[in-house]
Amino acid sequence: MQCSRPCFITDEALPLPAARRDGGLFHTSHWNEVLRNMKKTAVALAALAALAVSSAAQAQSARPQSAPPRAWLQCRACHTTKASEPDKVGPNLNKVFGSKAGAHRPNFNYSPALKNSGIIWNDRTLDAWLTNPARTVPGNRMAFAGIPDAAQRRALIAWLRNETR
Ligand code: HEC
Numbered sequence: 127m128q129c130s131r132p133c134f135i136t137d138e139a140l141p142l143p144a145a146r147r148d149g150g151l152f153h154t155s156h157w158n159e160v161l162r163n164m165k166k167t168a169v170a171l172a173a174l175a176a177l178a179v180s181s182a183a184q185a186q187s188a189r190p191q192s193a194p195p196r197a198w199l200q201c202r203a204c205h206t207t208k209a210s211e212p213d214k215v216g217p218n219l220n221k222v223f224g225s226k227a228g229a230h231r232p233n234f235n236y237s238p239a240l241k242n243s244g245i246i247w248n249d250r251t252l253d254a255w256l257t258n259p260a261r262t263v264p265g266n267r268m269a270f271a272g273i274p275d276a277a278q279r280r281a282l283i284a285w286l287r288n289e290t291r
Contacts, residue, residue, distance in 0.1 A: 194289070197273055197282040204268075207289045216268060219290045222247050227263070239265035252283050 194202075204216035211218055217231040228241035243263045245251050254262045256279050258272040273279050 192285065192288070195278070195281040195285050197278045198285065200270070200273070201282075204270075207286070219286065222290055223287055224248070227251075237265060237267040239263050240267070249283055249287070252286075253279055256282065 201216075204214050206212065206214060206218045207220060208218075209220045211220070213231055213234050217234040217236070222230055225247055227243050227245035227247060228236035240263055243266075245255070245263070247255075253276075256273050259266055259268045259270055260272075273282070
């Protein structure tokens with residue numbers, strides 16, 4: 127497209143039918159149409175954005191539990207967390223919070239040491255148990271050395287509390 131005169135937006139610069147070339151600087155009707163189209167596009171984009179936000183929110187709520195912390199990788203070989211899951215080498219941990227140690231899975235073959243420990247599982251007793259099971263309950267059967275890092279234990283216990291409810 128070429129401009130012969132000083133080049134504002136003139137008739138020559140606009141792809142308009144010859145009948146509408148009236149020498150004006152610009153055609154109101156043409157720009158109204160352009161504006162209308164821009165508004166339509168904006169409305170469509172806003173609708174798309176709203177859709178994206180709501181489906182992201184849905185994806186969030188469809189995922190009921192958070193991802194396990196790294197420390198859980200050490201436990202899951204021996205433990206499960208959901209009511210429907212079986213005991214493994216260690217007892218299923220569903221509803222373990224608030225229960226008496228060595229009691230909440232009646233069919234599991236607990237050691238006498240754990241059964242007689244008198245422990246009730248809560249954040250504090252679990253923290254001691256997971257720091258060093260052998261020292262906390264001498265003679266227990268959980269073959270696990272412990273998690274020395276306090277922050278890792280805290281994250282694991284917080285996740286377990288929610289996961290095993
Ligand atoms: C090698 C297998 C094994 C690993 C690894 C293991 N456990 Fe255990 N766990 C057991 C066994 C076996 C028992 C029962 C111990 C007993 O009866 O003396 C047990 C008991 C427990 C109990 C007490 C359950 C109750 O009903 O009183 C908790 C809580 C527990 N484990 C949590 C964990 C967590 C958390 C981890 C990971 C940091 C872990 N365990 C790692 C095998 C394991």
